[in-house]
Amino acid sequence: MKSIKLISGCLLSALLLFSCSTNNVPTNGDGIYNNPNLSGTYMQEDQMGRPAVNTVFVSSSSKDGFNTTVPSNQSAAFQSMFETNLLALSPAYANGGLNALGQDAAAFTGLLATDVLNVSLEGTTTFFDGTNILTGRALADDVITVELLLIFGGEDFSENPTLSNDNVNENDKPFLASFPYLASPW
């Protein structure tokens, strides 16, 4: 009995020693296949590119499918649904109407149906700042108003004024200049 205890005591200290050494010199595989084990297959449940696109343009019954279709296949599978829903939602595209990007309904939904964020690696990154458009998405961007303007605002952002701005223009807490940029929680 006593000897068993002794042996397990030895084992324990050996383990402790071992764990000390792994802290200093990472062993190949640590933190991936053990301690912790991160390995395995992960299957997609949700995805997102541009803000609000899924809500506005994807019908309820297609949302599950849209969330698990790779972006490179989304346009072929969903562009026509996007166009139908856009035309049902907004009068701005009727009779050959365009948006401020000069796009008709087919062109605009052709862009949106591939739900990725286009981001410039050179310079300003913004959804729209008056000059740059779709070069990223910054925290302070009023993306909803930009999308409403593109959906309802017509060629020069002047159509359907009551629909093209939700009149919530900024966040309720200032962002940080440095990492992690998002404001501390309430």
Next chain:
Amino acid sequence: MKSIYSLIACMALLLSSCDKEPKLITNQADYNKYLEVVENEMLQLAYEDLEFWEKKLEKDSNQFPYLVKAAASQTLIFNETGNIEALIDAEKKLIEANTRTGFATAAYLRALARNYIAQHRFKEALELLNTAEGNGEKLLATQKMCFDVHLELGNTKEAKAYLDKIENYKDFDFLIRLSKWSDHEGDLDHAILYLKKALEIAEASNYKSLMQWSYTNLADYYGHDGQIQNAYNHYLKALELNPNDAYAKKGIAWIVYSHERNPKEALRILNAVSQSHNSPDYHLLKAEIAEYMGDLNAKEQYLKAYTNAVKRKDYGVMYNKYNALVYAEDYNVPQEAAKIALEEIKNRPTPQSYDLLAWAYYNHGNKSEALNIMETHVVGKTFEPDVLFHLAKIYKDNGKLTEAKALKRELLESTFELGPLMAKKIKNI
């Protein structure tokens, strides 16, 4: 030294083999700390959360998402306290949120359906889920709930069809339902196996509430299977995660009462639980324990407290099953029991509901009609021991002794689940 050990071992052996002095499993040192009234942190947070959303609603009543958030807090408050008003208030908020969205948001429909399931309003829950299924968003989530409701309604075929639709052996939600289905089919071994697999996923997700749920449900299954030590350990695991888990404490009280035959200690536990968790169930359980102790006065008091509590309109049909049993057995008003049973059958025509009717007839002295109902609607359709106990009694009094004896053998294996009062009655079958 050695001889003392062997003496203890012998005594333990003697004790465990002896029917009247079962092996002690529980230990006050394990659970006393959970019986002291301490602040329920989770409950406190839920109250704060509710207050947050109600303040926002006051300021901005058209922001309907806040209604759903407030309802979620109220559901949690109901879970933690048993306070039925919270559940009913949550229902009102969820109805309003659904009205505002034209009953076209699947997630809101599911949230209201969940509320109805808690209230045992299964048919209304099913209607909402059917709408949600038509809507199609998060279809699997809806179909999982469709399984739950169909099973409660006794629509076994439909339940199985939904179970097939959601099959995914890596999914917690599927595994707990497969487990439930296995239990429903009388296959307790697989019920335990699948719940253990689900528990592994819950533990890997590190989500405390899911782990807690899995521990208590697994504990229940272990109890049904006669693995009392395992059951006890898992109730304790749940309490480690949430010291206020009333369900786990009730489970331990049941072990103390039913397995260890220590009614006084069981009552002590239950009295501690019912201080912070206000559910009529406790009165019933205490009444049973009082009867076992031979204190009929106390039993009557507890029964009175129970009937007073469930009189509240808010409880709706939630306690129909227990009311039917209490009226049939304790109050000796089988007509009232039959009335409730018929309502239950209308709400959900399950073998369990028909059992209540048969039991009312039996207690009214109409044993042949009781047998008739059992044979038409119950026999071979459920494996629940309390139902089988009724069936055995009805068989016996109808002279079907072979059937009664066969059931008796089965029931003797379920005495832990049924409790000592029933155990005594089973021996007389």
Next chain:
Amino acid sequence: MKNFKQTLGISLLLVAGLVFVAADHIDAPAVQGGTSDITDFYAFQGENTDNMVFVANLQGLLSPSATASATFDENVMIEFNIDNTGDNIEDLVIQAIPRNGKMYVIGPVAPSSPGLASVINANSINDVIFVDVTTYGSEAKVATKNGTSVFAGPRDDPFFMDFAQYSEIIAGNASGFNNPGSDTFAGTNVMSVVVEVPKAMIGGTGTINTWVESKRKQ
């Protein structure tokens, strides 16, 4: 903000909610899945303009008290996808996996294969940055290695919008927005994962297409 899942208000409290029924069984817990819902995605140039920042938010509409008990589902990987060849197929991924209260971040690295199924793309701990998930009420914990910084934990929800009025319009109950509008997300928090990487690691110049995915361990 993606499909306003967070505005649906289906909180984790509800996910957690085990309905105590007056019967001899407990109901099944609310169906899982809310823990993998992405509420928002951002990509912007960092304070150091040589860097790019990616933000994924989950579990929206958390009140301060709910935030205190919010955690990441440790079976769910957050994966930032980067296409720098213009075909909308990811050439690089940044994977973030929570485990035991830490967030493990791998990449940017080429995925072993693009698409819906992912495996860990790291050979050793050297390829991984990890950071303690910041707890509510404490200073943001940040880990930095090889020019990459990571953060995980509760933050103020940066999104702002009058979601309720938008819904009334869609439902045909209102003809326009109110002025002023009401920010549905005011005073609420989210669970965030923020990763900042040198632009040189993701293509250096030109334009990328990027999106974020949540993936559940099988």
